[in-house]
Amino acid sequence: MPDALAKRLIFGTLVLLVVIVLSLPTIVVLGASFTAGNIIAFPPEGFSLKWYEKIALAADLRNAFGRSLLVALVCTLIALPAGTLAGLAFAKYRLRFTTVLQTYLLLPFTVPLIGSGIALMLVFGQMRLLGQVWPVGLAACIINLPFMIWAVSSSALGLDPDLEWAAQSCGAPPVSTFLYVTLPAVMPGVISGGLLMFILALNEFLVSLLLTDARTVTLPVQIYNSIRSIITPDLAAVSVVFIAAAAFFVFVLDRLVGLDIFLKSK
């Protein structure tokens, strides 16, 4: 009995410690954003929403946020068909060069983002695509696509391998089989993969830093640029908006497919 108690005590302490360490930055930023003073400080001096007012009125931040949304949208729209089909192919067929392909798809994770960023900058520069917003979305899609593929293929691997045969024996030709059976059956993977791609593109910083200029700057880059001049609490407020956006998408994910399914698929 004392043994069990000690075990619970140690375990509880460890969990608490981890939770504190993980959430501390969020708490600090959250607190700092409500300060009434003029510098980022924690604990905040007084309480005010003035910094939120400021960022809501700041046109550059608003525009940057709009561009970030556009980047996230472009990224998701490309990732949905590409990642779904690739994920299904990996789960369903014994492809030739499967390991080679999988390693290739892992490359964006193993190559430092700065490397991918420079490579994409060179390629896009050559193709004269720099200076527009949508190529940033394409870049975000390229570097994060493995997440989408994994989400879909783990969803597809959980399916009965005879599912498509069953649809055919019901009289469904190949296209109907895909539309009415395969696709709906892997929808949890498609939705969680899609939302993940959206969040990742929304938050993407390093590659965007290399691919954007003053006219196409996205929100994370805009925040970074501001830090380099003066650090004021409005940056904390922007960060809170960011965190809130991410939390919103996690909430949507939970409502649509259930967080437990999403976490299991990883």
Add this chain to the structure above:
Amino acid sequence: MKAQQRGSTVTETTTIPAVSVRDVDCVFGTHKAVDGASFDLHKGRFLTILGPSGSGKTTLLRMIAGFERPTRGAISINGVPVGAAPPHKRAIGMVFQRLALFPHMSAEENIAFPLIMRRFDARTIPDRVARYLDLVQLGPFARRRIHELSGGQQQRVAIARALVFEPDLLLLDEPLAALDRKLREEMQLEFRRIQHELGVTTINVTHDQREALVVSDEVIVMDKGRIQQMAPPTETYRAPANSFVAGFIGVTNLIPATLLTANGSAVRVATPAGEWPGTWQGQTVPAPGDGVTLAIRAEKLRFAPKDTALAGVDHSCSATVADLIFEGERVVYEFSLERAPNRTIRIIDANPAEHSLLARGAHVTLGFSAKDMLVFPT
């Protein structure tokens, strides 16, 4: 009885068989999964293809369904060669091993799916779905999602989905294998009831010999890609075509031996336990010196305590009880023969309540009739 069966076969062959398989091979790389399979199945019959795993039974079923292409040979359904027709253009209902129900649909949506895909008149679909839900006794569960149904209920949805469009042929790919014994036996009877009620021609694949005997009108036994025998269950059991069939169905003692003399089908063989009489089962004329396999059913052997005479047996020998397995309604004895102690013989005592059980090590006399000792070419 045999003559009568033959007579009915003659009248049936004048009509077109529901399924006709002719000299079908299926080769994967260098592996011949199915080797020269041929059979005819008549309308309304329930056929079970029985065999160990890797015997080619599932491949044969998949070729009939259209999921695999025969490397050689032809398959016809109702007299029409199906050739390269894709599965969705064949009027075949199928129940899959893991059922393969559509997880994102309710029970009734699963059952309606084949009707929608096969372009049934939309106004008739709800009635028809309701009728088949009733047939499989799932009326109250129509709107449940698949994962909200029990294993047995999922089986019923799968059956209804396979039958709702009135297919020419129903295929069952071991759908009962994963169920526990009680539910499996219940579903076997359910399959038979539905099949009788609708009269749909059915091909069932299984490795469960009991299921094959219980549900079928005809049984095909397969091994190593070849059809070993096709016959009604009683004939498969009583007159196995070869030692594989004899050994695969029922509890059978298989003993290697050498042929000594032959007089018509009455033969004498040399076994490790001496010279025994038997009955020749091969197609060819037995030749002395040939290696043979003896097969005798565990319930065809008789035994009595040592020095008690066994009446009505053609041969007897001494043995001791090596082990006994008490199964409630029957006892399976394992005897070791006195003249060949390493050779155990299994005997089923179907009436253990009528006398006291023998103890391990007890001495007994075993006996059998020559007509029950089946002798197959090796």
